[in-house]
Amino acid sequence: MTQHEITEKKPLLNEAGFLNEPGWSRSLVLDYERNKIKFPKWKIKEWDYYWVSDGRYVLAFTISDNGYMGLQSVTYLDLETKEEQTESLLVPFPLGKLNMPETTKRGDCSFSNNRLTLHFKNNGESRQIDCVFKNFYQGKDFSCQLTLNKTQKDNLAIATPFSKEKKHFYYNQKINGLRVSGKMTLGEKVVRFKPENTFATLDWGRGVWTYNNVWKWGNGNGIVDGKRVGFNLEYGFGDNSWATENILYYDGIGHKINHVTFNFNEENYLEPWELTSSDNRIGGIFTPLYDRKALTDFKILKSDQHQVFGYLNGFMQLDHGEKIILKDFLCFFERVHNKF
Secondary structure, eight states: OOOOBOOSOEESBOTTSSBSOOEEESSOOEEOOGGGOOSOGGGOEEEEEEEEESSSEEEEEEEEEOSSEEEEEEEEEETTTTEEEEEEEEEEOOTTTTOOOSOSSSOOEEEEOSSEEEEEEEOSSOEEEEEEEEEEETTEEEEEEEEEEOOOSOOOEEEEEOSSSTTOEEEEEEEEEEEEEEEEEETTEEEEEOTTTOEEEEEEEEEEOOSEEEEEEEEEEEEETTEEEEEEEEESSSOTTSOOSOEEEETTEEEEOOOEEEEOOTTOTTSOEEEEETTSSEEEEEEEEEEEEEEEEOSSSEEEEEEEEEEEEEEEEOTTSOEEEEEEEEEEEEEEEEEO
């Protein structure tokens, strides 16, 4: 498969509202401008999602403005005890009022009401996640103050069209390998995070989707033999004939790969998954620890999510042929079905 790499800076959309250049890039080369979208405000979807882990604890945060609804969410998961809580607040008709940044390079976004205060700050040098969630879990308040520092040169961005709806598009960047320091509290419990073993990924997305979508996504960060290692794997969403969302990271450099497949049992997500790739650049067995599942079903609006955390044992092959062995590599794989 030929994968088109975008290297020239230009607007994401042309004056007619179509993608100027579908494909992938190693940074956010194309400029997203919300006012160039040729759709009403209620159809535009914008979100920032972070997941953070030190190997035992997983935190996740979402600020989203999906036109006619926003979903602001916080997740706490202890992989050792399997204690987990996800709290999501549905916000009707934000319609762009959250002022989501048009770039990942700098810019802040926030949400606040009587229960949740959540700030994502980015001054161009480092990122900050500040959160206070009242009555989050068993009557306990949750809070955190985290600093995230970029360590990778490459971070895949992709401009994806939809084959049948020509003006629909998905513009996304996954920033892997962020180093995290700070602390979280849950009631009396305090957890401190150190950058030596705590990583984060930002999932930044902007676009206008079609109504009914299923995607599979996998993401992980860690250290192998003293080197920073990570990956982003995803398929099923949009027209991937221009490029896949699949990339391996080694010591901050991206190694682009073709199609991947996650073979798993949709009746039992806790059974082992098999990971394969069309070019045999990554493969292995993923052993689940915890299925973070969530179902919202209003018939017309539906979200069925299974985000499964666990360990990957396998390999990844770099561009020059070197194989990196992954042993008990913490990551997640998910299947999500959305109708909205």
